[in-house]
Amino acid sequence: MLMKTPLTLLLLLLAVFKAQAVDVTDSLGRHEFTSAPQRVVALNWAAAEHLLELGVTPLAIADTAGYREWVVQPTLPAGVEDVGMRQEPNLERLAELKPDLILSGDQQRDLVPRLSQIAPVLHFESFSSEHNNAEAARRVFLTLARVLDREERAEQRLTELEQGFDQLKARLHAHFGDTLPRVTVVRLMDSSHVRIYGDNGMPQYALERLGIAPALEVPVSQWGQVQKKLTDLGAIRDGVVLYIEPFPEADKLFATPLWRAMPFVRAGRLAAVPSTWTYGGVMSLGYLADNLTRALLSVPTE
Template sequence: MLGRRAFLGGFGLALAGPARARAQGSGVTGPAARRVACLDLLLTETLLTLGVTPAAVGNIPLYQRLVAEPVLPDGVPDLGPLQEPNLELLQQLRPDLILAPSWAEVGSNDIERIAPVAWLPTFSTQKPALEHARSLLAQVAAMTGRDAEAQAWSARADAALAEARQALAPFADRPVYVVRFMEDGRHAAIFGGNGMIGDVLARLGLTNAWTGRTNVWGTTSIGIEQLAGNPEARLIHFNRGAETDRALRQLAGSPLWQALPAVRQGRVIETPVVYPNGGLSSAARFAGQLARAVPAHEAARG
């Protein structure tokens, strides 16, 4: 993967000092880390959920555009692209701990010459996304001395899901598609499987109209015509600003789009974007948005 190559080659000569102890996930021991750098969007969200301001983050503009909440405080240093972090800056910042995605780990990595690294899995093929996110929150909490915050946030997420499920109970009669439209007006990213979006839908008592295959993050690309597969479904899409505006302009002139049952019968619902590979914070926000948007849309339809 690109991230693996970027983490390895060419940086060794720029780094000073002996290699430090590697941190292996929840096996990290010692005092709670106070200065924690993050090289992944989900890990950054997880750290902020616990109330910890990162010492540095990879690709801050990407976090602000795709994740947005919890809000990243001003002044956090930006390490640049997630696949090619600025390791010289990272060394200068002297973090106590670096959180990095396990898929990027290859042997003795140069970032381990800067600080202990917790290589954490950002997805699971063995369990639903929310269970994985809860486990990840607990792992990061153990490393940063935030166990109480993790327990409180876990309970908060459960409460948000329960409240949303109750609000959506009258609307569980129809399945739902959840998509993000591509700018070409012919394709969409659709969400299902064990990913965060699909898992939240299941916990809210909603049937996911998409039953096809997805990748490990619970998404796949489809043609717009495939949204006719379940003619009874509501169609929920994420608004990503200018990108979505361009997509909708393309769709407006598409006969395929106009022929979709959800479009003809006024069952298209727009919601603010959430990070589809996010953690408990993103999951709770998505649930709350559905609990507001679906009833409001149905009330407006009369």
């Protein structure tokens, strides 16, 4: 039997070390991780969603109160620390927390050099008019799963996502019959303006997976939305309009003659959608699909 020399042992150890290392690519390039980070900070809400869906509780995120009001699902545990606003995180507090990994996104691009002085950074610019935002979110989810050694969990969640679409689609057909209505999703901004979701928007991707076409065509954009005058919604003659809450001025707007004259309002083809994040990770498509379906099931079929 051959004796292993110190050099042989060293080479074996290096081979094991290399086998355990994970190479991933973010929006800025290639990164190598020799072990799964344990103390992870998310500076955008899509990243926070990804972590929670992978079964990882973030050490901290930016704007916990905003997450709980606008994102809602998945639920953010009570012990997660707040490190300031997404556009202006508290860098001193971040350094004190000593994270193993910082996740940043579209809003923090200029901060990456400073963040990199605190901890390794993975930066994902997930929203762009140059790519499919839903597919980009899926890629980010799977990349983080590799880094955090949660690949099995990620595949399980994606399978559940697809199964959920099929179940919701069946419920909609049971309610509406063979032909589903055309639907447009909006956020009402004030008494004069509305944000309309369309091509490349996460709400429309969720609707597509449910077999639903848009009631109003909106061109591709970075965030999948356009801001329009409220009167532009008058072009929706036969479709359904779903508005995402919260909208504090709802009672005031809905009492106006202009609103009451909208064709979809007169026909009763309007419903509220519980607060759901429309700029999130891939699993947010499931929450959107679920809440959009619940709203649609409240719309009369005649």
